[in-house]
Amino acid sequence: MEYVVGALIHQLRTIDPGEIRLVQITLPEEVEIAGKLYAIRDTMRPGTAFLAKPWGARTGKYRRRMYTRSNTSFNEPRLLETFINFTHRDQSDTSSWWQSEMATEWFEKGKTVEVRLQLDGDEEGVLVYENTKVCKATNLRLEDDGMWEGMRMVCVAFGTGITPFLSYARYLQANNFGRKEGRGGAHLTLVTSVRHEGQLMLHEEMVALEQQFPEHFRYQPVLTRSWPTAWEYSKGRIQRVISSVSGKAQIDISPLQTIVPNLTQSHLRICGSITACQQLTLGLEQGGLVPLSVRAESW
Ligand SMILES: Cc1cc2nc3c(=O)[nH]c(=O)nc-3n(C[C@H](O)[C@H](O)[C@H](O)COP(=O)(O)OP(=O)(O)OC[C@H]3O[C@@H](n4cnc5c(N)ncnc54)[C@H](O)[C@@H]3O)c2cc1C
Numbered sequence: 001m002e003y004v005v006g007a008l009i010h011q012l013r014t015i016d017p018g019e020i021r022l023v024q025i026t027l028p029e030e031v032e033i034a035g036k037l038y039a040i041r042d043t044m045r046p047g048t049a050f051l052a053k054p055w056g057a058r059t060g061k062y063r064r065r066m067y068t069r070s071n072t073s074f075n076e077p078r079l080l081e082t083f084i085n086f087t088h089r090d091q092s093d094t095s096s097w098w099q100s101e102m103a104t105e106w107f108e109k110g111k112t113v114e115v116r117l118q119l120d121g122d123e124e125g126v127l128v129y130e131n132t133k134v135c136k137a138t139n140l141r142l143e144d145d146g147m148w149e150g151m152r153m154v155c156v157a158f159g160t161g162i163t164p165f166l167s168y169a170r171y172l173q174a175n176n177f178g179r180k181e182g183r184g185g186a187h188l189t190l191v192t193s194v195r196h197e198g199q200l201m202l203h204e205e206m207v208a209l210e211q212q213f214p215e216h217f218r219y220q221p222v223l224t225r226s227w228p229t230a231w232e233y234s235k236g237r238i239q240r241v242i243s244s245v246s247g248k249a250q251i252d253i254s255p256l257q258t259i260v261p262n263l264t265q266s267h268l269r270i271c272g273s274i275t276a277c278q279q280l281t282l283g284l285e286q287g288g289l290v291p292l293s294v295r296a297e298s299w
Helices: 101-108 159-174 203-212 254-259 274-286
Strands: 003-016 020-026 030-033 036-041 049-053 065-068 079-085 112-119 126-128 152-158 187-194 217-223 240-243 249-252 267-272 293-298
Touching: 003 030, 003 079, 003 101, 049 079, 065 079, 065 159, 079 159, 152 159, 152 274, 159 187, 159 203, 159 217, 159 267, 159 293, 203 217, 249 274, 267 274, 274 293
Parallel strands: 036 126, 152 187, 152 267, 187 217, 267 293
Antiparallel strands: 003 020, 003 112, 020 079, 030 036, 049 065, 049 112, 112 126, 240 249
16 A cells, blocks of 8 residues: 655756756645545655656646755755756656646646655554665665764765755754764865756855865866856866777766866765666776765766
């Protein structure tokens, strides 16, 4: 049995027209299931995804889709924030709908989108469903409290693949980066690659976070296609595909290494399209680079 609740589209903000939108969905405090009222508890871990049922522009029906949360249940319970991009795939359905006028209308008219819930173990309440409860190499659920505080992480995001890392950054900030008496705390480098400046997500917030916690947070936005004259960060792709005579692709990740020279002393986290993530891991392999750990999620 799957439980869902109608959630209000609280905010729908265009980042790059037709390409990327910020979406915030608010869940009610309670839900009625089989005549009984349950409080909705939000314990989603940074790096996990929620499941919503938006409209499919191509199929003309509601579809089940997963979205990684970019804020945290710790700071903003029951407010689910994410960034959704248009995938440009022939089969694209909901990703194009989210960019459409129809979605804007739903937002303006206060229409709801269903979000999946799950019964709490003791069945006394319901939880916001999260896609995974365990940390694996193929997901980005943040390590347990008590563990991440000692880690040096390099998070590489392609496009909306920044969502899990925005959640990490906000969670670490809310927890003072794990700094306590006698304990140095965590370090996070966020490398985020987008095509042009207009696609940057929460850029000002990340710049401010770096200024607030210079010993714990480093922000490196990269623009791959075009950039303003005075752009002070990196330009061009962080990994380059070099076709070889044998036809086997060689991936040059030296631009990424220039930004982050200490990859092998870091826990590497990667998120974005399947191609981008595979190229980066292949580039590491071909260059004989072995980070302390690698975890990646691609959509
Ligand atoms: C854990 C997780 C987290 C995610 N987080 C985000 C996020 O934060 N932001 C974001 O923008 N997206 C995210 N996604 C991706 C998102 O869920 C959608 O898949 C994406 O937005 C594309 O949706 P779509 O409906 O347009 O197309 P799709 O989901 O790609 O596909 C549409 C339909 O076409 C079918 N289809 C696709 N390809 C083919 C094919 N070759 N042949 C036949 N049928 C095909 C699919 O089965 C589906 O029914 C996440 C996905 C996962 C799994």
